[in-house]
Amino acid sequence: MTILIQILSGVLIGYGVLCVSESASHHHFLHAGPRIRKFWQRMGAMGSYVHNSWYSHHVVHHYRTFCQDHVTQFRSREEEIALREDLTLRGKRQIALNSYGLRVGSFKEFIKYVYPHVPHYALLCFWGGPWFSLGALLPVLFYQWLAHFAHPYLHMNYAQALHTASPWMLPFLRSRYFRFLAQHHFLHHKYVHCNFNLLLGGDLIWRKQRLPSPEDYIEMQALGMYVAPENRQTSDVNLIQTP
Ligand SMILES: [Zn+2]
Ligand SMILES: [Zn+2]
Ligand SMILES: [Zn+2]
Secondary structure, eight states, rough: OOOHHHHHHHHHHHHHHHHHHHHHHHHITOOOOOHHHHHHHHOOOOOOOOHHHHHHIIIIIIISSSSTTTBBOHHHHHHHEEEHHHHHHHTTTTHTTTGTTSSSSSSHHHHHGGGGGGGHHHHHHHHHHHHHHHHHHHHHHHHIIIIIIIIHTTTSSSHHHHSOOTTTTTOOOOOOHHHHHHHHHHHHHHHSSSSSSSTHHHHTTTTOOOOOOOOHHHHHTTOOOOOOGGGOOOOOHHHHHOO
């Protein structure tokens, strides 16, 4: 019984800590401002690691793909080829292999996602003991599962997501968690400096959580993303919106 409680508290406390630090690290590493980037560029190998993850996420995933809209990675085959060639020239071919930041990719990339959380997470596990640590491992795996397997579905219209998903993925895609996360992530791409979490919750602590406006709902609806019936905008609103 006490073992079960230790594992459970590992899951809960681990989730709490990880979602708060995920939001912060996504904000300050993956979307680092010019000052922080200058600092890291002077820090040698460790610094170029950080700089590369910023490039992969902020530059490539946010601004050099999904330019047309949130659910279209490339406008054309030519656009993809041009980006791949440019990344190759810059010595960043790995980014193309990781679906241009849409997936985690390899084990090396897994490290890139989790390293900012290692120091305090290790301390937490040291404090909690082995059963606690076992539980605390689950949110880390869930986070990486989201980043690798669920993130591509956040960039699809809902019908396409349901159509392409494996039977294993379907229950998750129908869950409230996914439906909320899809809107949350849409707003992250639209406004960038909000809604950093895949592990929902941490953005609230940093006061960086943003909810959709009526205009946002109209946009998501037009892209075929899931919008709850009570938030669906009627065609009258659409008429008012068009000048
Ligand atoms: Zn981002
Ligand atoms: Zn994304
Ligand atoms: Zn910011």
